[in-house]
Amino acid sequence: MLSIKNLKVSINEKEILKGLSLEVNAGEIHAIMGPNGTGKSTLASIIAGRDIFNVDSGEVIYKGKNLLEMAPEVRACDGIFLGFQYPVEIPGVSITNFLRTAMNEQRKYRGLEPITAKEFFAKMEEKKKLVEIHSKLTNRSVNEGFSGGEKKKNEIFQMAMLEPELAILDETDSGLDIDALKIVAKGVNSLRTENNAFIVITHYQRLLDYIVPDFVHVLYEGKIVKTGGKELAFELEEKGYEWLKN
Amino acid sequence: MQPLVKNNILKEKIIGLSRENREDIIGYDTPDITKIREQALSKFVDLGFPDQSVEEWRNTNLDNALSYDYNLAFHPVKKITNIESIFKCNVPHLNTLLLPLLNGWHVFMGEALKTLEDGTIVGSFAHAIKKYPEIIGRHFSKYSGAGKNGLEALNTAIAQDGIFIYVPEGVEVKSPIQIVNIIRPESNIFVQARNLIILGKNSKLTLVHCDDSYNLLPGFSNTVTEVFIGENAKLNHNKLQNINNDSTIINSTYFHQKSNSKLLYNAISLNGGLIRNNTYVKLNGEGCETNILGLYLMDKTQHIDNYTYIDHVKPNCNSKKLFKGILDEKATGVFNGHVHVRRDAQNTNAVQKNQNILLTDTAKIDTKPFLEIYADDVKCSHGATVGQLNTEALFYIRSRGIEERNAELLLMYAFAAEVINHISIDALRDRIDDMVKKRLRGELSVCDQCVLHCSSQEQPVQFDIDMSLLKTNN
């Protein structure tokens, strides 16, 4: 589904990703761990299409297409979703309207008719229940004045509504209480099929108790330096990252 | 300086014409009013048109607007064909009492002044001078101080007609009253309109006030509106401006508030070559509330200048100002917000904000919120922001599948909505909403009819993206 080869990315002449490779197949869950500032969010942004970075070399192929040539909205329409580490506040735009617009643009891209209001609201209700989000929240402006945890839940809610094929969750677990963490996991697990894939960026092994990854990667100084099964997460929790240096 | 000479030519021409047409100008006057006019004319002779050496006009250059060889309209247009279609306003479900102004003259069928069932008097200002000299004498030129600048002095000196509204004590006028001010030049025209609106004690009025042009010829509209809001009265004043790119509006509005009165003023400027809104509010009684909002959407080489002055004279009053603007291409804008808190005005609450989005490097805004405080127990704040569309927000929106252009529109619209949402007449808000969306998409034309008429031939604007549910949270 996603194939990244020897990706080098910089910003303002500063190298961030230094030859990163990653293969993700449909049906898989990948966890990416690593110290602060090693390029995890940069990788997520590159996949989603943020254009402030320079791709110096390497390739990113998604469903057989050169992802780097696609506009962010086209990527989204083609099934990519990024749950932001720092979700952005958009005053004046209600979540309801935002999602309905997004959903209809995605449907248009796929040659589908706009969703009817009835279907849309039914779906909202269903997904709100799933991620246990307050009704009041969805009438508010996107992320405006939300608590840290509410913002993260809202990301999962959007993911549940948009039903992506490849979802990247960037530290969605940070700042969540244990109940919210379970809800996030529920959101992921209920969406999971053999046709879609997840990349879960996290600092905590704890999340992986609920979302069981097929692979755990360590991103360190711009490269994936180690890949293992979920037991690798325990090892990291225990030993930190120092031992990976050499 | 070349342009100065041009201005002087126009000035001399206007002074000459004013003297020639003196009999017509003072035709309806009482001696007192004639005296006020004469003083105002000598003030105009002294001051001339404002130029950029005056601090308050530093960033607005009138040279180009004054460079046309204008004519004045000392008489109403004689034969008006298809008058109904010119002023017909087809906003669905907006039922207003329409008061048309054509080239500064009230166009009426039947009586020039009407008394409504509830006792409210509406109609021609010229006729009101004659019919209600006592009321006019009490209010005319009492709030504008005969004009702070040459243009306002000129208006006082020679404006013959305009709209007069008198709401008696205790009357709550049911349907909104709508003034539609249209300039229809046969050739270039310089129009003065003078409006006087009086709200008696405990009364209530909703006003819709539109400035439009009828064709694409240059016009200069110099309007002065004086508004008296009596004790405990409430005025909801919605202003809409949509004139052609070669036209100029100087719109000076003086609000005089008595104790416990409330004012909500909304000025939405959609299009115009040069627009200057002077808004003066005097809070001359305790417990007043005033809310001044503005939205301007300018592009090409258009220029917008919002000058506001709020005078807190008495204690325990609240004032709020919020002006928001989006400037595209080479448009320029000015915001001058002056809040004056006098020594006696203890326990004043005053907030003013001006927020701008510049879409290009060539668009420009000069913003100057200014507080002048002499009382010690006050809460005042002011702030101005100038920025571009938030790129992180744009990326966030696009990352959900929304096309770049639509993401921009969504952000711009959300920005504007904060002002639009204050319009309390649902039908009007919906239409303005529509027009703002159209304007942001670059599809709004300055039509040849009422500003609210613009999309009459078509269906209401449909966005590819649905924004119908879009609302700011409160």
Ligand SMILES: Nc1ncnc2c1ncn2[C@@H]1O[C@H](COP(=O)(O)OP(=O)(O)OP(=O)(O)O)[C@@H](O)[C@H]1O
């Ligand atoms: N817009 C930017 N401008 C300059 N430097 C940036 C920018 N974005 C990221 N960086 C730098 O790139 C490096 C990687 O940042 P990134 O956000 O990808 O780290 P991360 O692995 O997600 O860290 P964390 O675990 O703290 O979220 C950091 O050194 C960061 O300062």
Ligand SMILES: [Mg+2]
């Ligand atoms: Mg990060």
